[in-house]
Amino acid sequence: MRRREFITLLGGAAASPFAARAQQLKVFRLGYLEPGSPSDPVEANLRRQFLLGLRDLGYVEGRHFKMEDRSAVGNVTGMSALAADMASKRVELLKEVVPRAARVVVLWNSNNQSKVVEWKDTEIAARAVRLTLRSVEMRAPQELNGAFTATLREKPDALITFTESLTLAFRQQIGSFALSNRLPMISELREFAVEGGLAAYGTSRPDLWRRSASYVDKIMRGANPGDLPVEQPTRFELVINLKTARALGLDIAPTMLTRADEVIE
Numbered sequence: 001m002r003r004r005e006f007i008t009l010l011g012g013a014a015a016s017p018f019a020a021r022a023q024q025l026k027v028f029r030l031g032y033l034e035p036g037s038p039s040d041p042v043e044a045n046l047r048r049q050f051l052l053g054l055r056d057l058g059y060v061e062g063r064h065f066k067m068e069d070r071s072a073v074g075n076v077t078g079m080s081a082l083a084a085d086m087a088s089k090r091v092e093l094l095k096e097v098v099p100r101a102a103r104v105v106v107l108w109n110s111n112n113q114s115k116v117v118e119w120k121d122t123e124i125a126a127r128a129v130r131l132t133l134r135s136v137e138m139r140a141p142q143e144l145n146g147a148f149t150a151t152l153r154e155k156p157d158a159l160i161t162f163t164e165s166l167t168l169a170f171r172q173q174i175g176s177f178a179l180s181n182r183l184p185m186i187s188e189l190r191e192f193a194v195e196g197g198l199a200a201y202g203t204s205r206p207d208l209w210r211r212s213a214s215y216v217d218k219i220m221r222g223a224n225p226g227d228l229p230v231e232q233p234t235r236f237e238l239v240i241n242l243k244t245a246r247a248l249g250l251d252i253a254p255t256m257l258t259r260a261d262e263v264i265e
Contacts, residue, residue, distance in 0.1 A: 042168065049210045056210075094186045136154070204233070
């Protein structure tokens with residue numbers, strides 16, 4: 001099985017029972033692993049969505065469970081943030097909103113194995129619509145400025161940015177770079193579109209985090225985490241930054257705007 005980014009939920013076996021009047025209650029210890037920094041407002045919102053999902057199911061933090069937060073990568077069980085054909089759909093979206101595009105830079109972290117798969121999928125999709133792709137890799141924070149220089153050297157018509165913890169952490173700088181250099185940028189998450197990207201299409205992460213509470217519910221009811229299959233995302237969102245489109249002199253078709261889940265003006 002290929003390594004992928006997962007929201008991993010670990011139901012702690014070392015739960016602490018305590019007596020409450022005549023009843024015996026169990027407090028579960030939940031391990032919450034996230035790929036990014038807990039101080040990132042995006043990650044904080046996703047954590048909040050997860051807790052809201054638990055609250056919807058009747059669980060109260062401190063009474064039914066205790067959270068232990070970790071920033072790491074795991075693949076035990078949970079919800080996959082990846083879905084088939086997402087890379088090709090983003091390429092199709094790029095050609096639809098920027099039909100003149102012929103040469104496209106992909107900004108990504110090749111150290112992330114799941115992104116290697118995404119790169120291959122993007123290559124296949126690009127060949128189908130006669131796009132020339134150029135790879136610009138950023139594997140560490142100190143490589144950001146060098147990646148920007150390499151991107152401009154390629155003289156691209158557009159930019160595709162793969163989403164993972166490193167690029168997400170620098171989304172403001174990447175968005176500003178794309179906008180100031182008049183590069184229409186397509187990405188997976190709305191957070192890049194908010195920062196100046198032209199469009200984003202991918203899994204709805206707030207929905208994914210909220211749904212992940214159902215795994216905690218199953219584990220608390222006695223399910224073995226290893227027996228639970230990894231679920232695929234079911235909700236996707238298209239975000240169009242109309243303000244960026246105007247700044248770049250691009251016309252977005254009304255039909256696409258009606259398809260969008262969110263239009264940033």
